[in-house]
Amino acid sequence: MKVLIYGAGGVGGFIGSFLEKTDFDISYVVRNRRFEFLKSNGLILKSNIENLEKKNLKLFKKINKGESFDIIIVTVKLYDFDEVFNEIIDKVKGDFIILPMQNGIYAEEKISETLGLDNTYGAVAQISAHVDSNQTVQHIGKLATFFVGNYGTKESHTLKFFCEKVQEKNLSIIFKQNIKEKIWEKFIFLSAYSGITTMTQKTIGEIYNNSELKNKFNDAMKETFNLSRKFGVDFKRDPIEFWNDKIKKMPAEMTSSMYYDFLENKKLELDWLSGSIVELGKRKGINCETHTEIVKKIKLR
Numbered sequence: 001m002k003v004l005i006y007g008a009g010g011v012g013g014f015i016g017s018f019l020e021k022t023d024f025d026i027s028y029v030v031r032n033r034r035f036e037f038l039k040s041n042g043l044i045l046k047s048n049i050e051n052l053e054k055k056n057l058k059l060f061k062k063i064n065k066g067e068s069f070d071i072i073i074v075t076v077k078l079y080d081f082d083e084v085f086n087e088i089i090d091k092v093k094g095d096f097i098i099l100p101m102q103n104g105i106y107a108e109e110k111i112s113e114t115l116g117l118d119n120t121y122g123a124v125a126q127i128s129a130h131v132d133s134n135q136t137v138q139h140i141g142k143l144a145t146f147f148v149g150n151y152g153t154k155e156s157h158t159l160k161f162f163c164e165k166v167q168e169k170n171l172s173i174i175f176k177q178n179i180k181e182k183i184w185e186k187f188i189f190l191s192a193y194s195g196i197t198t199m200t201q202k203t204i205g206e207i208y209n210n211s212e213l214k215n216k217f218n219d220a221m222k223e224t225f226n227l228s229r230k231f232g233v234d235f236k237r238d239p240i241e242f243w244n245d246k247i248k249k250m251p252a253e254m255t256s257s258m259y260y261d262f263l264e265n266k267k268l269e270l271d272w273l274s275g276s277i278v279e280l281g282k283r284k285g286i287n288c289e290t291h292t293e294i295v296k297k298i299k300l301r
Helices: 011-018 031-043 078-091 105-115 157-167 177-199 206-207 211-230 238-246 257-263 274-284 289-300
Strands: 002-006 025-029 043-046 053-054 058-060 072-073 097-100 121-131 135-150 170-175
Touching: 002 011, 011 025, 011 043, 011 053, 011 121, 011 135, 031 058, 072 078, 072 157, 078 097, 078 105, 097 105, 097 121, 105 121, 121 177, 121 289, 135 157, 135 177, 157 170, 177 206, 177 211, 177 238, 177 257, 177 274, 177 289, 206 211, 211 238, 211 289, 274 289
Parallel strands: 002 025, 002 072, 025 058, 043 135, 072 097, 135 170
Antiparallel strands: 043 053, 121 135
């Protein structure tokens, strides 16, 4: 099986480190400083699950025209997704499965519009990992679970086989029948979390200790939840209650990566998170005033 990992940052580097333990043919598309480091030093992962190092990687700065892969794992930021997706469509031949590890629903909806529902697959990453100043992938905590599945009704034996094999190597990529539920469940929290923490410049603890901000956080989650219903998503449990229970157990000092990007004047995923909720809400006839406020206030700063 041929697997391409597009982007070898925190998530891509973590997944790649474990995939290198399999018999699969693993390739990476990386650029700039990351490419040079991986070429010279290999992939280095520090994790509570397992510390791994792998040299002599198959590295590319771009996909070669006419290349073929069974699985393509895309881990770039949302604002780079369109360019990467277009490159895949233009250059990769034959049948392939794209697993988009981006937050939100933008990537899956984009793939579906181009390739059709039955050729679209969803993915959810539950992990905190980043590349440190020494170019080492640092996995924070013990959570490292990935969910994948068919976006449409077509079954994929290739994807199920892939999941079974990587689990044998301690990589928790789980095939899920109702992947849309998992994607939207995460999106309901993440859109509120990224938006409210960045807009208020506060931690989750500070937000939940302020009744007005807590209510605004829940209003943001409810707007995304209401939007999910328009997409025909059914939940086995109430996602708002689920996340409020989870938030009680989160470290009070926790805040979003988008807020850190905001502080460092980096490009934000705002348009693909709260921004996409506002735009989709307009199309579906849902008023998303909290996410509209988030977008306006963050863009004014």
